Amino acid sequence: xxxxxxxxxxxxxxxxxxxxxxxxxxxxxxxxxxxxxxxxxxxxxxxxxxxxxxxxxxxxxxxxxxxxxxxxxxxxxxxxxxxxxxxxxxxxxxxxxxxxxxxxxxxxxxxxxxxxxxxxxxxxxxxxxxxxxxxxxxxxxxxxxxxxxxxxxxxxxxxxxxxxxxxxxxxxxxxxxxxxxxxxxxxxxxxxxxxxxxxxxxxxxxxxxxxxxxxxxxxxxxxxxxxxxxxxxxxx
Numbered sequence: 001x002x003x004x005x006x007x008x009x010x011x012x013x014x015x016x017x018x019x020x021x022x023x024x025x026x027x028x029x030x031x032x033x034x035x036x037x038x039x040x041x042x043x044x045x046x047x048x049x050x051x052x053x054x055x056x057x058x059x060x061x062x063x064x065x066x067x068x069x070x071x072x073x074x075x076x077x078x079x080x081x082x083x084x085x086x087x088x089x090x091x092x093x094x095x096x097x098x099x100x101x102x103x104x105x106x107x108x109x110x111x112x113x114x115x116x117x118x119x120x121x122x123x124x125x126x127x128x129x130x131x132x133x134x135x136x137x138x139x140x141x142x143x144x145x146x147x148x149x150x151x152x153x154x155x156x157x158x159x160x161x162x163x164x165x166x167x168x169x170x171x172x173x174x175x176x177x178x179x180x181x182x183x184x185x186x187x188x189x190x191x192x193x194x195x196x197x198x199x200x201x202x203x204x205x206x207x208x209x210x211x212x213x214x215x216x217x218x219x220x221x222x223x224x225x226x227x228x229x230x231x232x233x234x235x236x
Contacts, residue, residue, distance in 0.1 A: 001079050002132070002158050002175045004221065005034050005107035006121070006232060011041030014103040014129035015056060017180045018043055018187075023056045032231045035224045036062045036078035042156050043101040044136055047189045054187065059100075063157035064139040065090050071139065074155050080135060082159040082176050082202055086195060091157070094135035095194060100156050101183045102132040106232065108221055109171040119221050120170050121232045125213040131183050133159040133176040133201060161202050167209050176201060177208040 007014070011027050020043060028039050042059045045052040062074030077090060085091045106123025107130070124130060136156045144151035163174035178186060182201050185191055215234040220226045 001160055001171070001173045002107050002109075003036065003078065005132075006032050006105045006123075007034065007041070007103065008032065008105040008229070008232070011103050012056060014105070015043055015101075018101065018103075018131075018183055019054060020056045021054045024058050026058070027056065028058060031227055032229055033221055033224060033227045034061070037075055040102060040156065042134060042136060042154075043103065043183075043187065044098070045187045045189050047097060052189055057154060059136055059154040059156040061157075062155060063090065063094065063135060063137055064153060064155040065094075065137055066139055068139060069142070071141070071153060071155075077157050079160050079173075080157045082133070082161045082198060085135075085159065085198075091135055094137050094157075095198070097189065098136045099186050099189075099194070100134040100136040101178060101187060102134045102156060102158055104130045104132060106130065107175060108217070109167075109174075111170045119217050119219060120214045121217045121221075121234075122167065122170070122174075122212050122214040123232075125211065130175075131178045131180070133178050133183075133186055133198075135159070161205055163209070164206050165210060167212070167214070170214065174205070174209060177205045179204070179208065 038061050040061045045054050063077040064071050064074040080091045110117040134156050139153045141151045159176040160173045161176050167174050185197050221231045
């Protein structure tokens with residue numbers, strides 16, 4: 001799973017290779033302890049434009065499907081298993097029409113041993129950005145009036161797959177990493193062979209995972225109120 005991640009720069013600084021056309025006015029500030037239900041930056045291709053316009057938007061982390069009665073369901077849908085996302089009603093339509101990429105500097109995972117759980121910070125060794133495959137949805141809050149601009153909520157989820165190799169020794173799941181080429185095809189709303197692209201990304205992710213570095217960090221990351229650069233510093 002991926003339950004905490006880091007965006008150490010303003011997201012607009014991470015997505016240059018994805019060729020974003022339009023950026024939201026107020027992007028989230030850098031954060032070293034992003035948790036589900038937080039506001040995060042996502043990249044998507046607008047399906048209402050021809051040709052599609054690539055946008056950097058702000059979304060609530062935790063997918064809220066259009067049929068949901070309230071937003072609480074999103075707190076449980078911050079990850080989606082890529083192996084069966086095509087079969088899940090919560091994610092199936094988004095996979096077909098509303099795919100996203102979530103940029104990050106790195107993420108945290110907890111390794112379980114006989115002594116307890118130890119947090120690791122996992123990140124590219126060269127400091128380059130990570131791109132997580134994701135899905136997004138627009139949800140209309142029935143509790144708000146039609147003329148209230150807050151009635152439409154943009155939300156997202158991060159896809160995961162089974163972890164193997166070194167990352168598999170830390171946790172049995174990892175985000176579905178994408179390189180810029182996969183990300184381009186993934187974002188394109190006109191793509192018809194989405195299942196093929198998803199399968200190819202699942203197959204390619206382990207090679208990308210082997211390029212990542214990791215180190216043990218302070219248990220302070222377990223408290224969502226803690227948010228400082230010290231959280232990603234290595235500890236003994």
